[in-house]
Amino acid sequence: MDEASAERHLSAVPSEPAATLGELLTLAGRGSSTAFEKVYDHVAGAVYGVALRVVRDPELARDVAQEALVEVWRLAPRYRSDAGSAKAWILTIAHRRAVDAVRSEQALRERSRAHGAAVVGEAGGEPDAVVDVQYAAWAAARVRSGLAGLTSLQREALELAYYKGYTHVEVAEALGVPLGTAKARLRDGLIKLRDLWEATP
Amino acid sequence: MSESNAQVHALIGAYVVDALDADERAEFEAHLAECAACREEVASLRGVGETLASAEAVPPPAGLRADVLAQIGQTPQAVPAPASGIAQPEPRKRWAPRLVLAAASALLLVALGVVGVNAYQTHRETVAMEHDVMMVTTAPDAHSMELALGTSHVVVSESMSAVVVMGDEAPMPADGMEYQVFLMMEDGSSMPGPAFTPGADGDFMTVMSAPMDGVVGVAVTEEPMGGSPSMTGEMVALVHL
Numbered sequence: 001m002d003e004a005s006a007e008r009h010l011s012a013v014p015s016e017p018a019a020t021l022g023e024l025l026t027l028a029g030r031g032s033s034t035a036f037e038k039v040y041d042h043v044a045g046a047v048y049g050v051a052l053r054v055v056r057d058p059e060l061a062r063d064v065a066q067e068a069l070v071e072v073w074r075l076a077p078r079y080r081s082d083a084g085s086a087k088a089w090i091l092t093i094a095h096r097r098a099v100d101a102v103r104s105e106q107a108l109r110e111r112s113r114a115h116g117a118a119v120v121g122e123a124g125g126e127p128d129a130v131v132d133v134q135y136a137a138w139a140a141a142r143v144r145s146g147l148a149g150l151t152s153l154q155r156e157a158l159e160l161a162y163y164k165g166y167t168h169v170e171v172a173e174a175l176g177v178p179l180g181t182a183k184a185r186l187r188d189g190l191i192k193l194r195d196l197w198e199a200t201p
Numbered sequence: 202m203s204e205s206n207a208q209v210h211a212l213i214g215a216y217v218v219d220a221l222d223a224d225e226r227a228e229f230e231a232h233l234a235e236c237a238a239c240r241e242e243v244a245s246l247r248g249v250g251e252t253l254a255s256a257e258a259v260p261p262p263a264g265l266r267a268d269v270l271a272q273i274g275q276t277p278q279a280v281p282a283p284a285s286g287i288a289q290p291e292p293r294k295r296w297a298p299r300l301v302l303a304a305a306s307a308l309l310l311v312a313l314g315v316v317g318v319n320a321y322q323t324h325r326e327t328v329a330m331e332h333d334v335m336m337v338t339t340a341p342d343a344h345s346m347e348l349a350l351g352t353s354h355v356v357v358s359e360s361m362s363a364v365v366v367m368g369d370e371a372p373m374p375a376d377g378m379e380y381q382v383f384l385m386m387e388d389g390s391s392m393p394g395p396a397f398t399p400g401a402d403g404d405f406m407t408v409m410s411a412p413m414d415g416v417v418g419v420a421v422t423e424e425p426m427g428g429s430p431s432m433t434g435e436m437v438a439l440v441h442l
Binding site: 029031033036037040044045046047048049050052053058062065066069070073074075076077078082083084085087088089091092094095096099131132135136139140142143146158161162165166167168169171180182183184185186187188189190191193194197198 | 211212213214215217218219220221222240243244245246247248249250251252253254255256257258259260261262265266268269270272273274276277278279280281
């Protein structure tokens with residue numbers, strides 16, 4: 001195995017702009033830090049955004065986003081395309097981190113104090129990843145109309161769970177419904193959103 | 202579906218929006234490993250979370266990118282989990298070498314992380330090793346076989362004239378001893394290959410370059426440190442080609 005054939009072989013690996021996020025994530029899972037940088041640029045805005053929405057504190061959200069993105073790197077070898085899209089897989093990791101953080105908010109508040117009064121962008125300089133504003137606005141409109149199409153119980157259950165990190169037990173308590181009802185509304189609410197969004201791509 | 206199965210199944214929505222506590226999540230994931238229907242439904246509902254999160258996208262704080270990239274330089278990757286609920290790959294199935302390759306990269310990073318080389322060297326050595334391993338494991342004729350040394354595989358490619366031996370959870374050899382790869386030849390002789398010692402987690406990877414003509418097996422023996430020109434020690438594992 002001479003070097004020339006090794007070069008030929010690697011050049012066949014998709015890594016240039018044409019590569020999809022899934023391909024980049026797969027390459028990152030094989031140890032490619034350059035592929036991971038491109039993954040970062042694709043998803044950092046949504047990762048940070050969902051963290052901020054759930055934990056509500058910019059400094060905590062930054063910590064959560066950083067932990068989530070490093071976790072994406074660590075777990076990338078386990079990404080399998082049959083478990084959903086690469087972006088969905090990454091944002092699941094981010095959302096789960098955010099929820100775990102908000103559930104131990106006490107501990108995080110103390111950590112936050114230790115960091116001092118840092119605010120978003122305090123390091124100066126330009127934001128280092130560009131967010132596709134049009135795409136985010138389109139997704140936001142989709143979410144608004146999707147949530148509007150749910151029953152109020154489905155919508156409230158999903159909002160408490162997804163945006164506030166409530167457990168299904170807490171959702172049931174907050175909404176004053178039996179636990180089985182809370183579980184069922186979370187599931188059928190998701191199914192309704194899935195079917196709606198799949199029908200209007 | 203049993204009643205308890207149905208109860209676990211009902212947690213699917215709560216699972217997708219992370220509304221389970223840690224114990225319930227672990228329980229559900231154990232169920233998921235055995236329930237193809239649930240895996241399919243979870244995968245189909247993940248897209249909803251993707252849209253909900255994408256709607257929140259905002260520019261991340263300055264400096265986050267540099268911090269994340271610095272941290273991944275020091276973070277070893279996980280070893281790929283075996284595919285859940287799916288039978289072990291048959292030899293010669295094309296995706297098996299790819300799984301093995303991913304494992305190899307992860308193991309290599311772990312190994313390099315342990316010796317503490319700087320990021321530049323790590324990258325260069327990763328790429329260099331990936332060249333070799335990738336060439337072997339993605340060759341059209343690559344085939345992968347299990348090796349009874351921890352959780353290990355042998356990947357052989359005749360066209361690349363090479364064999365990759367790698368895995369994890371290998372027990373440590375006796376004091377003063379190392380493992381060594383030998384190719385078993387048709388005529389009863391053996392050809393010495395590289396000697397290696399597993400890392401702290403029993404992980405290891407080695408590549409041997411040799412014509413595969415007349416090779417009938419790959420053996421791993423315990424040999425004195427540095428390896429031996431011919432097999433002297435106890436045979437630890439053997440696969441027939």
